[in-house]
C-alpha cells in the first residue's frame with residue numbers, strides 16, 4: 001500500500017468502508033451513492049442492528065422522527081452497499097486492515113459516552129447519565145441490566161437540552177402512553193411501576209440560554225399525566241441575555257412558551273415537571289444512594305465570546321432527589337489507532353479529513369462524519385450536510401492505493417469468517433426488523449424490540 005497517490009482506475013469502483021451505521025454513516029453512504037462515481041460501500045456497525053441513535057437515542061414516543069429509517073433502508077438495499085452488523089472496529093478489524101482493503105475509511109461512530117460533571121457524589125447509586133438511561137429504555141443491548149431506581153419519588157434532571165426534555169417526558173408519561181411506544185419491554189415494565197411524582201429539570205444558565213427547541217418544550221405542557229411548573233421570576237430573561245439572543249427565533253419562541261407555562265394553573269395531574277434556571281450542581285448528597293443535589297445559585301455575565309456565562313453567587317439550594325439524571329451532553333470516545341482530541345471529544349479533522357492533531361498532518365484515506373467530527377450537536381438531519389461535506393472532501397482527494405487483488409470485496413468476508421465473527425448482513429437485519437414489527441402489530445405497538453444479542457440472533 002502506498003499512500004496519497006490515487007491511481008485506482010475510474011472504471012473500478014471506489015471502495016469505501018463506513019464505520020458506524022447511524023445517521024452520519026447512512027448520510028455518508030447516501031452522498032457517495034449519489035456522487036456519480038462508481039462506488040462500493042461496506043457499512044460496519046459494532047451492534048447487530050443498524051440506525052444508531054435513531055434506534056437507541058431518539059425517544060420511543062417520537063416515532064415520527066424514527067421514520068427516517070425508511071430512507072436508510074433504501075440505502076441498505078442498494079446493491080452497491082453491504083451491511084456488516086456485529087463487527088466492531090478495533091476488535092474484529094483494525095485500521096491497517098481497513099486501509100489495505102479500502103481506498104477510504106470514514107468513521108461515523110458518534111459520541112457514545114457522557115460528559116462528566118466532575119463533582120462530589122456524582123457516581124452515587126441513583127445518579128445516572130441520561131445517556132445510559134436513554135440507552136436502557138431504548139433497548140440497547142449493553143444497557144439492558146442498568147439499575148434504574150424507579151422507587152424514587154423525586155427526580156432531578158441536570159441540563160436543559162432536548163435529551164433532558166426527552167428523559168423528563170418519558171418519566172412523566174402514564175403506563176398507557178408508554179405502552180404505545182417501542183420502548184424495550186424491561187423498561188416499559190419498570191416505568192409502568194414507577195413511583196416518580198416530581199421531576200425537576202435544572203439549567204445552570206437562564207431561560208434564554210436553554211438548549212432545548214420549542215416543539216420539545218411545548219410538548220412538556222401538553223402531557224396527559226403531568227402538570228408543568230415554572231417560577232415566573234426565573235423564566236423572565238434578563239436584559240443582557242435578551243440583547244445577546246435578539247432575533248433568535250427558537251429562543252424567542254422558547255421564552256414565549258415559558259411565559260405561557262407561568263400562567264398555567266396546575267390541573268392536579270399525578271405527576272409534575274418543574275423547570276428551574278440559574279442553578280449549578282456542586283455536590284450530590286447521600287450515603288448509600290443519592291438523596292439530594294446541592295446547587296449554587298448563579299447570575300449571568302457577558303463573556304468574551306459574546307455569550308452569557310453563569311457565575312456563582314455563593315448562595316446555595318438543595319433539591320431532594322432519589323434519582324438524578326445528568327443530561328449535560330454526550331461525549332466522543334477515542335478509537336484504537338486514531339488521533340483524538342480528549343477535551344472536545346472529537347477526532348481532529350479538517351472538513352472531515354482526519355488530522356494527526358488539530359492543525360497537524362493528514363492521516364491519508366481516513367475521514368470522519370457526524371458527532372465524532374463536529375461534537376454532539378444538532379438534530380438528525382444536521383448529519384446530512386455534515387456527511388456531504390466529508391464526502392466532498394473525500395472525492396476531491398488522492399486516496400489510498402490498494403495492492404492488486406486487495407480490492408476484492410470478498411477478502412473482508414473471508415477475514416471476518418476466519419476470525420469467527422458472526423456478521424449480520426442486510427438480509428439478516430431485515431428479517432430481525434420484520435420479526436420485531438410483527439410482534440409489535442400483535443401488541444398494538446410500533447415494534448417489540450429484541451434487546452440482547454442472543455435474542456437478535458435467535459431470529
Ligand code: NAP
Pocket residue numbers: 117158159160161162163164166203204205209210211212216280281327328329330376377378379
Ligand atoms: P445539549 O443540547 O448540548 O444540552 C446540554 C445541557 O447541559 C445544556 O443545558 C448545558 O448548559 C448543560 N450543561 C453542560 N455542562 C453542564 C454542567 N457542567 N453543569 C450543568 N449543566 C451543564 O445536549 P443534549 O441535550 O444531550 O442534546 C444533544 C443534541 O441532540 C442536541 O443538539 C439536541 O438538540 C439533539 N437532540 C434532539 C432531539 C430532538 O430533536 N427531539 C432530541 C434529543 C436530542 P450550557 O448551555 O450552560 O452549557
